[in-house]
Amino acid sequence: MKKVIFTIFWLVIIGVGLKCCLRADIPEKEDNVITTPDISKIEYPADNKNIILNGFDYLQSQAPLGRFGGEIVISAIGEGPKTFNPCNTKDATSSAMAGLMFDGLLTTHPKTGKVVPLLAKSYEVNGNDYTIHLRKGIKWTDSKDITADDVMYTYNEIVFKGLGNPSAMDAMMIEGKLPELTKIDNYTVKFTIQKPFAPFLRQLSYPIVPKHYFKPYSDKGASTFNAFLNPDTNPKSIVSNGPFKLKEYVAAQRVVFERNPNYYKVNLNNEKLPYIDKLIYLIVGDTNNEILKFEAKEIDLIGLKGNNVARYKEKEANSDYTIYNLGPDTGTLFLTINLNGRKDKNGKYYVNPVKQKWFQNKNFRQAINYAIDRKSMIQNIAFGVAEPLFTAESLNSIYLNRNLKAISRDKVKAMQLLKDEGFEYKYGKLYDKNGNYVEFDLYTNAGNLEREALGVMIKQDLEELGMKVNFKPIEFNSLVNKLTNTYDWDFAIMGLTGSPLEPHDGKNVWTSTGSLHMFNMRGSSNADSYIYTWEKELDELFGNGALKLNFEERKPIYDRYQEIVYEENPVIYLYSPTRIIAIRKKIKNIFPTPLSGLLYNLDEIYIDKSCPAGTSEVK
Amino acid sequence: MGITKYITKRILQVIPLLILVSLISFFIIRLSPIDPLAELRLNPSISEETLQKEIKRLNLDKPIAIQYISWAKSFVKGDLGYTSDGEKVSVKLKERIPNTLLLTSIVIFLTWMVGIPLGIIAAVKKETAFDRILTVLSSIGMAIPSFFFAILLLMFAVKTGWFPVGGLTSYNFNDMNLFHKFIDLSKHLVLPVAVLFAISLSGLQRQMRANMLEVLDSDYVKFARAKGLSEFKVVFKHALRNAVNPMITLLGFEFAGLLSGAALTEYVFQYPGLGRLILEAVMKSDINLVMASLMIGTIMLILGNLIADILLMLTDPRTRKTQEAK
Numbered sequence: 001m002k003k004v005i006f007t008i009f010w011l012v013i014i015g016v017g018l019k020c021c022l023r024a025d026i027p028e029k030e031d032n033v034i035t036t037p038d039i040s041k042i043e044y045p046a047d048n049k050n051i052i053l054n055g056f057d058y059l060q061s062q063a064p065l066g067r068f069g070g071e072i073v074i075s076a077i078g079e080g081p082k083t084f085n086p087c088n089t090k091d092a093t094s095s096a097m098a099g100l101m102f103d104g105l106l107t108t109h110p111k112t113g114k115v116v117p118l119l120a121k122s123y124e125v126n127g128n129d130y131t132i133h134l135r136k137g138i139k140w141t142d143s144k145d146i147t148a149d150d151v152m153y154t155y156n157e158i159v160f161k162g163l164g165n166p167s168a169m170d171a172m173m174i175e176g177k178l179p180e181l182t183k184i185d186n187y188t189v190k191f192t193i194q195k196p197f198a199p200f201l202r203q204l205s206y207p208i209v210p211k212h213y214f215k216p217y218s219d220k221g222a223s224t225f226n227a228f229l230n231p232d233t234n235p236k237s238i239v240s241n242g243p244f245k246l247k248e249y250v251a252a253q254r255v256v257f258e259r260n261p262n263y264y265k266v267n268l269n270n271e272k273l274p275y276i277d278k279l280i281y282l283i284v285g286d287t288n289n290e291i292l293k294f295e296a297k298e299i300d301l302i303g304l305k306g307n308n309v310a311r312y313k314e315k316e317a318n319s320d321y322t323i324y325n326l327g328p329d330t331g332t333l334f335l336t337i338n339l340n341g342r343k344d345k346n347g348k349y350y351v352n353p354v355k356q357k358w359f360q361n362k363n364f365r366q367a368i369n370y371a372i373d374r375k376s377m378i379q380n381i382a383f384g385v386a387e388p389l390f391t392a393e394s395l396n397s398i399y400l401n402r403n404l405k406a407i408s409r410d411k412v413k414a415m416q417l418l419k420d421e422g423f424e425y426k427y428g429k430l431y432d433k434n435g436n437y438v439e440f441d442l443y444t445n446a447g448n449l450e451r452e453a454l455g456v457m458i459k460q461d462l463e464e465l466g467m468k469v470n471f472k473p474i475e476f477n478s479l480v481n482k483l484t485n486t487y488d489w490d491f492a493i494m495g496l497t498g499s500p501l502e503p504h505d506g507k508n509v510w511t512s513t514g515s516l517h518m519f520n521m522r523g524s525s526n527a528d529s530y531i532y533t534w535e536k537e538l539d540e541l542f543g544n545g546a547l548k549l550n551f552e553e554r555k556p557i558y559d560r561y562q563e564i565v566y567e568e569n570p571v572i573y574l575y576s577p578t579r580i581i582a583i584r585k586k587i588k589n590i591f592p593t594p595l596s597g598l599l600y601n602l603d604e605i606y607i608d609k610s611c612p613a614g615t616s617e618v619k
Numbered sequence: 620m621g622i623t624k625y626i627t628k629r630i631l632q633v634i635p636l637l638i639l640v641s642l643i644s645f646f647i648i649r650l651s652p653i654d655p656l657a658e659l660r661l662n663p664s665i666s667e668e669t670l671q672k673e674i675k676r677l678n679l680d681k682p683i684a685i686q687y688i689s690w691a692k693s694f695v696k697g698d699l700g701y702t703s704d705g706e707k708v709s710v711k712l713k714e715r716i717p718n719t720l721l722l723t724s725i726v727i728f729l730t731w732m733v734g735i736p737l738g739i740i741a742a743v744k745k746e747t748a749f750d751r752i753l754t755v756l757s758s759i760g761m762a763i764p765s766f767f768f769a770i771l772l773l774m775f776a777v778k779t780g781w782f783p784v785g786g787l788t789s790y791n792f793n794d795m796n797l798f799h800k801f802i803d804l805s806k807h808l809v810l811p812v813a814v815l816f817a818i819s820l821s822g823l824q825r826q827m828r829a830n831m832l833e834v835l836d837s838d839y840v841k842f843a844r845a846k847g848l849s850e851f852k853v854v855f856k857h858a859l860r861n862a863v864n865p866m867i868t869l870l871g872f873e874f875a876g877l878l879s880g881a882a883l884t885e886y887v888f889q890y891p892g893l894g895r896l897i898l899e900a901v902m903k904s905d906i907n908l909v910m911a912s913l914m915i916g917t918i919m920l921i922l923g924n925l926i927a928d929i930l931l932m933l934t935d936p937r938t939r940k941t942q943e944a945k
Contacts, residue, residue, distance in 0.1 A: 251714035252891030
């Protein structure tokens with residue numbers, strides 16, 4: 001009897017084991033499922049129009065008419081919002097949520113990236129004067145009028161005083177001076193700046209806040225203001241002007257917004273938008289949980305990564321969602337090289353002088369660039385859901401220099417470049433002119449699986465050149481400390497987000513005194529030492545670029561900066577991930593753009609209840 | 620009299636312990652090479668002045684000893700300080716503590732209600748089929764890692780749609796009536812409770828069985844049986860009272876775990892409890908938050924032990940005597 005049971009037991013174990021090995025269980029698809037962005041075929045509605053109804057200046061959406069009612073559930077990864085104060089947001093989740101509740105004067109056109117009015121009715125630029133005309137008759141959620149006083153208050157008493165998140169003030173500071181703001185009448189204000197400064201106009205997208213509600217707190221100083229509108233504020237007390245207002249916040253679980261009935265945007269029938277009653281953010285801890293929630297139909301939208309893209313694409317045909325490819329995002333992944341030639345306080349070099357000779361050699365860096373196999377990185381690490389990157393501007397930037405050619409892997413050329421510089425091979429190992437074996441460290445932040453995988457591939461690629469690479473993933477905070485404080489590193493794999501609209505935002509990285517000028521960081525004490533000629537040129541380019549106002553005038557300047565980075569390779573760009581988003585079919589009026597993503601028009605989006613809830617289940 | 624004196628003595632003993640614990644944890648967190656401002660430093664739009672402001676606000680520019688003293692001072696006054704994001708630590712803890720308490724108290728209640736009787740039955744019916752099956756089941760329960768079990772159950776929830784995938788309440792919770800609220804809450808709690816229950820039940824059941832067996836084997840039980848007492852009386856009146864004493868000590872430890880208990884399970888189920896909060900705080904080196912939760916953990920542990928000792932004194936005359944002799 002016992003024997004029989006044992007035999008059955010073992011048979012089951014072996015059976016299960018064999019089943020696991022079956023190929024059919026593992027879909028093996030290597031080809032790129034998604035090749036071209038399918039959003040190129042979308043027909044976008046015309047631009048919003050200003051109309052006057054009963055003496056009020058409304059903004060009319062030209063999107064197709066929808067139905068009122070319903071709710072959309074989306075997810076926010078992380079711990080949830082830290083504050084609902086739009087002037088004090090420091091993280092992406094908080095600013096996205098504050099952005100729903102508070103509109104700024106101007107905004108970015110979702111498709112062209114041009115600056116267009118939002119809360120303002122119109123604007124005029126006349127030399128260094130920026131005149132803003134406000135809408136008449138539009139109201140805060142507590143039915144008080146939005147007037148020039150609120151704009152004056154927001155800029156004079158919050159932004160220019162550096163209350164909340166001071167980066168807004170930093171961005172408006174032009175050579176140490178703040179713009180002047182004058183009130184012309186109740187619905188007109190004028191900004192005057194000292195000298196032409198291109199990034200200024202976009203800064204006017206700063207959220208406008210109600211003076212009567214904010215002033216008692218801003219008067220009490222920074223610490224009171226920073227605690228103002230923290231997440232445990234009673235939602236009913238918040239006065240805002242955006243398309244949605246806060247309904248409920250449950251810590252670590254969800255944030256619920258409801259439509260603002262006082263919003264100033266109307267549809268083609270002149271009915272007040274937004275269409276949806278509620279917008280719910282579920283706070284999820286990580287992407288795995290997010291996927292589960294999407295599959296359990298608890299959320300309506302998900303950003304897909306890596307191998308999930310192929311899995312979802314296969315099932316898209318008979319499912320209740322559509323997948324959009326929004327093209328490469330603004331994030332960049334890169335390998336950077338430490339060109340620092342300075343000594344620390346104790347007279348010790350940050351970088352070993354032997355290594356300095358290699359790293360500061362332009363051809364050495366170029367050889368590295370040729371040795372890297374971006375194609376297989378994208379295939380193996382990003383599962384094909386990325387595009388190779390060679391420029392300092394991200395691929396969806398309107399300033400992208402399209403003349404810079406893609407570099408494909410060329411081991412022979414890389415070796416030739418090294419040999420020309422006096423490096424030589426002995427038994428397959430690379431030695432420099434002075435007989436030093438080429439060996440250095442490569443850092444990245446541990447725990448980031450993508451960067452760890454990149455590190456392994458880069459190590460392999462460079463070891464084929466005969467170099468010895470010690471790949472060391474270290475804790476994120478320690479890595480940042482090395483890059484920005486102690487400067488004792490050789491190579492590092494990092495990522496940064498950029499702006500697709502304003503290249504001047506990269507000044508901290510590219511100007512020689514920038515706080516993120518990682519590849520040649522200098523303390524404030526020795527600002528001018530060891531500056532490379534191309535670094536000087538970059539400084540000049542960034543200085544000039546900000547002074548020109550026209551896109552046509554600025555483009556060549558920023559083209560040149562990308563060219564310099566492309567030639568000098570202090571930073572070697574790897575790839576940009578592609579944004580792929582799945583959204584339920586019942587959600588209509590979706591007009592995704594590469595610049596603004598998918599949910600920029602939440603006030604126009606509506607739910608089509610007649611839409612079938614999906615013909616097959618998602619598994 | 621004896622009890623009050625004993626309690627004051629125990630409470631006085633707590634003070635140096637708390638100081639020691641806080642010192643060690645404070646220095647370990649601060650000396651680790653984690654920079655609380657790393658994310659800010661890597662943000663291209665943050666200026667040097669902003670960074671300096673943050674350093675001042677978090678007291679990072681002062682020597683570590685002074686940082687500790689200023690932290691200790693405000694802690695004694697009951698001010699837990701602010702998190703690195705500028706929220707009040709006390710508010711953050713207040714949001715999470717009820718949720719974790721809800722989860723862990725249900726689990727402890729259930730395990731004791733089920734585990735103790737099962738342990739007794741297994742001991743009384745030693746070596747029968749029932750006992751053997753329980754042994755196998757509890758071995759499985761003890762062997763399966765909690766996060767793995769939690770993920771299995773999550774997959775189950777996704778495939779069947781019977782249970783929500785994580786969280787504590789549905790998004791329309793506040794619009795529900797009381798009955799539906801209760802149903803909604805229970806639905807969300809079933810899976811995390813099941814995981815924690817399965818894991819702690821096995822341990823408790825086994826412990827109880829072992830204690831009971833030991834007692835059942837002792838001379839006075841044999842004597843009671845020989846005296847002709849009914850089996851029921853022997854087991855429940857004589858054996859149980861002795862077998863349950865070590866379990867009370869165990870309860871003291873479980874009390875400590877009430878707040879910090881189930882971090883891993885909380886994480887997998889996205890349960891809005893303390894464990895998840897602390898985990899995230901440690902990763903960011905958010906010193907006020909970490910210290911506050913560590914101190915609460917320590918106090919709970921000491922309190923739990925104290926309660927267990929007092930309970931023991933009440934149930935077990937022998938401990939009472941030794942205490943009084945002292």
